[in-house]
Amino acid sequence: MLYMDYAATSPLYEEVIDTIAEVMKSHYGNPSSIHRLGVEAEKLLQSAKSVIASAIGASPNEIICTSGGTESNNLAIKGAAYGYQQRGKHLITTQIEHASVKEVFGQLEQEGFRVTYLPVSHTGSVSLADLQAAICEDTILVSIMYVNNEVGTIQPLQDIGRYLSAYPKIIFHVDAVQGLAKLPLEPKAWGIDLCSASAHKFRGPKGVGFLYRRTGLQLKPQLAGGGQEYGVRSGTENVPLIVGMAKALRITMDNQAAKIAHKYKLRRLLLEGIASMPELSLTGSEQEEEMAPHIVHFAFAGMKAEVVVHALEQREIYISTRSACTSGESEPSEVMLAMGCSRELAVSGLRISFSDEHTELDIAQFLRTLQEVVKELAPMRNPSMINRGKRR
Template sequence: MLYWDYAATSPLYEEVIDTIAEVMKLHYGNPSSIHRLGVQAEKLLHSSKEVIAGSLGVLPTQIICTSGGTESNNLAIKGVAYSYRNRGKHLITTQIEHPSVKEVFLQLEREGFRVTYIPVNHKGCVELDALKAAICEDTILVSVMFVNNEVGTMQPIQEIGQWLANYPKVLFHVDAVQGIAKLPFHPKEWGVDLCSASAHKFRGPKGVGFLYRREGVQLAPQLVGGGQEYGLRSGTENVPLIVGMAKALRLSMEHLQAKMEQKYRVRHLLVEGISKIPELTLTGSDLAEEMAPHIVHFAFAGMKAEVVVHALEQRNIYISTKSACASDESDPSSVMLALGCSREQAVSGLRVSYSEEHQEKEAEQFLAALREVVKELAPLSKQASERRGKRR
């Protein structure tokens, strides 16, 4: 089996599985309880936050544990909007955000907030001039993802953060779900006020994530009750999963540069091989340094993406279409449309994502299978294009 869908979810490290099982068995106390079992659980919770914070170069008190990226994004964006609405009701984001960000802004628009959606260029990169032009006295939040989950373009987070330093009343949120533990990320140095992460993207468990919050940033809690997580996220903390998340992050951050280099080697092979298949079109930038090392995206115009996915699945190879949160939808990719792709391309986008454990040999195996599938499906694609041409 060749699993090439790490951007959707990643298999857990064996050590993480063992750690979670051990904590579940031995440290089942409620970290809010004052007896010995509760104190033990609380210590594990605190030590986990120390590991997470250390990986980002921030303080443990700046880490809020959540159920994952979606909750972290909701808490960050709504938390700022509701806390600072008296200062202004203008919000800025991009046209290519993950649904867990985009849908939050759409909801806030229905509640009376004004949202500006910044365009991207054909590479999928934010237009900085458009961002700068959008800032006004009413602006309270800018939210830009670190790595696009679909096509893999990296956004100039450091440059945006440094520029936003000129606007101290504007907070900066980054959805870093696809970038943390894959690339260097320094929220404090880069001027990021809030950033979201999800453990299952870096070989940790599903159902747990965190939100980094710079000191002094106010957030309106979205879950109230017991007052856990500094009163910002009530509910008994899932200690086993939080410990597992911390361990997965630590393991993923070890030898990060070497892991990046290996993924870029695999990426180079994939890009080179896909570019030689006439029916396929690569998405994103031609410059490797503008793209994340672990995602390659391309289109097979005239062929629905799910057909290709299932054809590869029959060969025991697993890739995906767009965001896993929207992969069962037949609508064209809004991300690809924002890049200027045609509707025909936007329904045929395919994403390959992987880890440093993927080797060049496996990349060659994948490309061989992909060539077979394209050769098999190309006549069908041509017929479909001809039928659409006649209808026009």
């Protein structure tokens, strides 16, 4: 079995499983309780926040624990939009955001906010010039993802952060769910005000994540309740999962530079192998530094992506078509359409995502099997989709 769908979710480290079980068993107190069991749970919670904060160059009180990336994105975007709407009601995001960002902006548009959706290049990159042109006196929030979850393009966050520093009234939010632990991330140093993360993307548990909130930034709470998490996110904190998240992040961040280099090496092998198959076409930038190390995306013109996924599944190899949140849909990829691909090509996109524990032998096995599948399926391709399967 070869699992290569880490961008959808990742298996837990054994140490993380053991830690979560131990906390569940021995530290079940409510961290808001004033007795000893509660105080012990609160200490574990604060210790976990310290680990998380240290990993991104933040302070523990800038870490708000949530149920995952979707809640973090909702809290950041709605909390900022509602909290600062007296300054203006213009928001900026991109055409290729994850559904947990894109759908939030759609809701805000229905409530009277004005949203500008920045276009992207054929590689999936946002232009700083387009952002500059979109900003107006009414702009209060810019939300741009770190790494595109489908094709793996890295957005120029540091350039954007430097530019936005001249606009102190504009809040800069980053969905870093696919970037944290895969690449360096320093929200405070990069001028990021809000940054979302999810534990299950870096071998932590599902159902837990966090939102970095710069000191001094106010967010309108989205949940009414007991006022936990500095009054921003009410609800009893899930201490076992939060501790597990912190442990997973610490393990993943160990020797980060070496892990990144290893994944880029594997990525180059994948690119070389896929490029050798004429039926397939790679997406994204040819400049390695513009692409995340753990994601490779390609298209098989004339063939629906799910057919390839199931053919590989029969051989116990697991990849995906796009974001796991939308992979069951038969519509063309909105990300690929935004990148200038035809609708025919946009139904044939496939995503490989892997970890630092994968080896060159794993890549060789994958490529051999992929070649078998391509040869098997190539005669079944739709000719009209092949001929039209190119950029618009």
